Amino acid sequence: MLRLGLLSDPYSASRLIAALSFSPSPSRDLHYAHQLFDQIPHPNLFTWNALIRAFASSSDLGLSRRVFDGIPVRDVVSWNSMIAASTQAGRPEEALELFRRMEVEDVKPNDKEDIIADQVTFVSVLSVCSQLGTIDLGRLIHASIHKHGITLNCHLATSLIDMYAKCGNLEKAVEVFRSVDQRDVFLWSAMMAGLAMHGHGEAAIELFLEMQEAKVKPNEVTFMNMLCACSHSGLVDKGRKVEHYGCMVDILGRAGRLDEALDLIENQMPMPPRASVWGALLGACAVHGNVKLGEKAFEHLVALEPGNDGAYVLMSNLYAKSDYWDGVAKLRKRMREMGMKKEKGCSSIEVDGVVYDFLVGDISHPSYRKIYLKLNEIASRLRSSGYVPNRSQLLQNVEDDDAKEQALYLHSEKLAIAFGLISTIRVMKNLRVCEDCHSFAKVVSSVYKREVVLRDRYRFHRFRGGECSCMDYW
DNA sequence: ATAGGGTTAG
Known part of the structure; x- marks a missing residue:
């Protein structure tokens, strides 16, 4: 493209940036994308916006923000890109601040619609509400969607369900779910996760059956949510029907069947256990106060993931629960030496x-x-x-x-x-x-x-x- | 023709 001088064509240039940022990691080269960007003779809004997204997918929010701040006139896509980037980076407060600024600053009218905030904006802001638990803002946005006569597409409905479920209003989440007639896998999965989160494991399983009747193909997240539902509702036998070793260890372990969980790891898994499997076992040992097995799981876990601070905290809590304060002190020393800190409650x-x-x-x-x-x-x-x-x-x-x-x-x-x-x-x-x-x-x-x-x-x-x-x- | 969104165990 360089040789042919295609960089001066904004269409090609934008597509190139997007391609570079979405490629699988070996061929992904954001540094190069950035360099290229400086060489683009006529950047337009598409190029700027593509770049915000490109840096966000490399989780460099600072660079996204620099591009965003440098845009002379931003349109709704620029704002949405930046808000989504902040939300996905786990910075909901920043996203909210952008959303509020968006309402008072000039937004360049878009070809398609000329409203200030659109469905995509709402999807991201609802995700902010889920993260922060701010149901009042969530309700306000829901009302605003109604007021503008916006029909719920799957993205928007999923965000609403997730927001209501995570803010504690399960009834409302179900209401939104039932009001949508074309349901995709995200929508079904989000509803199942909501039910699981509120302890309605059986209802989540029924929904899974309903989803199959509707001929919607489940993905890995759907199964994850199903197993979560089984785990949190003690449905050991139902969980066993879905093959997933990490979750099965969690299900058995949580129910206090630690020996069965260990047997599964050591004698039945056809592949070497990954960190999450040991993590599940350690978590179960912490719940049931099994120090000896906990130590074993812990050592396997930190061998695979030396920087896993959660493992240290779990093990330390297990020692503390068992009144073994020497163990706590030793672990704290190890954490200090590795420069780790516990997340503050x-x-x-x-x-x-x-x-x-x-x-x-x-x-x-x-x-x-x-x-x-x-x-x-x-x-x-x-x-x-x-x-x-x-x-x-x-x-x-x-x-x-x-x-x-x-x-x-x-x-x-x-x-x-x-x-x-x-x-x-x-x-x-x-x-x-x-x-x-x-x-x-x-x-x-x-x-x-x-x-x-x-x-x-x-x-x-x-x-x-x-x-x-x-x-x-x- | 080029840019933006949702579900995920421990």
Whole structure:
């Protein structure tokens, strides 16, 4: 193309950039794409926009942003590309900021439509809502879609279902799902994932059968979601019918059948176990407190993935649960030597459309005094109704028993719940909820006769009258 | 003719 001088043709140039950025990794050369770009004599919006996407797929958000900022007049595709790039890079706040700017800044009219934000914009922003758990914004966008008379295509409907499910409104997700008549594999899979997340494993399996009747071919994600549904609902035999070793280890392990899980890995797998398989076993050992097997899984796992910080945290928690503090100290030393840090626990709660974040022992909230006061009051009321803090869930070595109890009360989930008790209760946790916080929430729901909805990294917990929707199985 | 979107265990 260079020899023929085709770079001066914007059509060819844009296509070349796209081709270079979507090629499989060996022939993918973004550095070269960038160099080429500087040589394009007449770049147009198509070339700029292709480049945003190209850098985003190489996960270099900074470069995408530099291209975006340099565009003299941006159209809706430029904005959508940049918003999608931020969303996919796990930077939902940046995406949201762009969306808000988009509404007030000039957007060059597009050939096709002349509305400011279109379906593609909404798809990305709904994905932001899923990530942040901001159901109010999600509802606003849903309303806006209605208002503009936009029909739901599969992309948009999938995003809506995912948003409602991840924001805790499963009924609404089902409603959207049922309102679509041409359903593709993404739509079906997203609905199954939503059901699984809320503990409706059987319903997810029924949906899978319905999907087959509709002659839609499942893909690997569909199976993944199915197995997740089986795993979270304890459906061991149904899960066994789908062949996937990592998930099967998880299903067996979660159900406490650790020996069977190990036997599967060591004697039945036709291929060498990959990291995720050992990860599933380690996770199961952590749940069931099996240190010896946990150590074995851990060593296999870090041999395959030395930088896996999650493995260290799981193993350390397993030691701590078993009161083996020397093990914890050794692991921490190993982590320090490798320059690794544990992800900080953070819970956020949405009250009247505003998201509040809490870290452990957080005092940055304007009314933090009120929150701790409320927490004290909760502690005494819970104690008199029979709740005993589960000190095994304190994963640092605090000698004094009273101090241990104090430290448990500083967990971010509890702070968010206490704040919620002075407002509406909808809690998001970025990591898995700990057993003590889980029983805490149960007692809160019965003593205060309030519903608590807690979304952790993997699923939803809906506490009502002292019971949780997960039936203590997660 | 060239650019933008959705589902995913531990």
